Amino acid sequence: MNLQIESQDGCVTAHLxxxxxxxxxxxxxxxxxxxxxxxxxxxxxxDFSGVSFMDSSGVGLIMGRYxxxxxxxGRLTVCGASESLAKMMRMAGLDRLPIWEEExxxxxx
Amino acid sequence: MKPINEMKVDFLSHSVNERxxxxxxxxxxxxxxxxxxELSDLRTAVSEAVTNxxxxxxxxxIGSIRMWLRLFEDGRVTVKISDHGCGIPDVEQARTxxxxxxxEERSGLGFSVMESFCDVVRVRxxxxxxxxxxxxxxxxxxxxxxxx
Numbered sequence: 001m002n003l004q005i006e007s008q009d010g011c012v013t014a015h016l017x018x019x020x021x022x023x024x025x026x027x028x029x030x031x032x033x034x035x036x037x038x039x040x041x042x043x044x045x046x047d048f049s050g051v052s053f054m055d056s057s058g059v060g061l062i063m064g065r066y067x068x069x070x071x072x073x074g075r076l077t078v079c080g081a082s083e084s085l086a087k088m089m090r091m092a093g094l095d096r097l098p099i100w101e102e103e104x105x106x107x108x109x
Numbered sequence: 110m111k112p113i114n115e116m117k118v119d120f121l122s123h124s125v126n127e128r129x130x131x132x133x134x135x136x137x138x139x140x141x142x143x144x145x146x147e148l149s150d151l152r153t154a155v156s157e158a159v160t161n162x163x164x165x166x167x168x169x170x171i172g173s174i175r176m177w178l179r180l181f182e183d184g185r186v187t188v189k190i191s192d193h194g195c196g197i198p199d200v201e202q203a204r205t206x207x208x209x210x211x212x213e214e215r216s217g218l219g220f221s222v223m224e225s226f227c228d229v230v231r232v233r234x235x236x237x238x239x240x241x242x243x244x245x246x247x248x249x250x251x252x253x254x255x256x257x
Binding site: 019021022023025026029053055056057059060061063064084088091092 | 160163
């Protein structure tokens, strides 16, 4: 598992990669929550484009961050989910939450 | 019907072994020529079942988990995940979507995922003794038109 975090103007982007399961979700959660607690974060973006596998622990990870951000009057957005991850997220009803970022065409380094 | 291949593997309820269980499953079913989606779905279901053993069955200790995988001639795979943990007092309640005894970051979707991603899910449990979850899925969708 790998996590790269960028922070700019109150917006934190967490680029997750590898596999998200109960074991790895803990580290993702701790590192993301630590970063959010450190600054005045108004928006948290979770980028799943590097994630090769996710079970329902990933749903818990998203829900927990949604509660965290909502609780402090901020916003969570989710992007980069592959079709198999999107399938899991739809099954969990996450498609009904206002967290979906429009897919933009960006050049990634 | 006798299986054309089978394996049993025992491992401890360390959370790092959730990934091991998925890898073992993928390696075992490779010969059945699953589609990408079938493989992903089965690995996810196995991940949910093994996570339940680690988070719930052995919540307060480390115990042993057994995976028994069997492959049949018609492309059916069965994966039995068993533990000697605390057991489930009310299996029907446990299988209710969103029900969890596990705390804030648990989504309560484990059984729902298993049921969506597999053809059959069976659960047998005795409080104080342990639980057996059996997943069944037919693989090789792209080959079904071909005669064996």
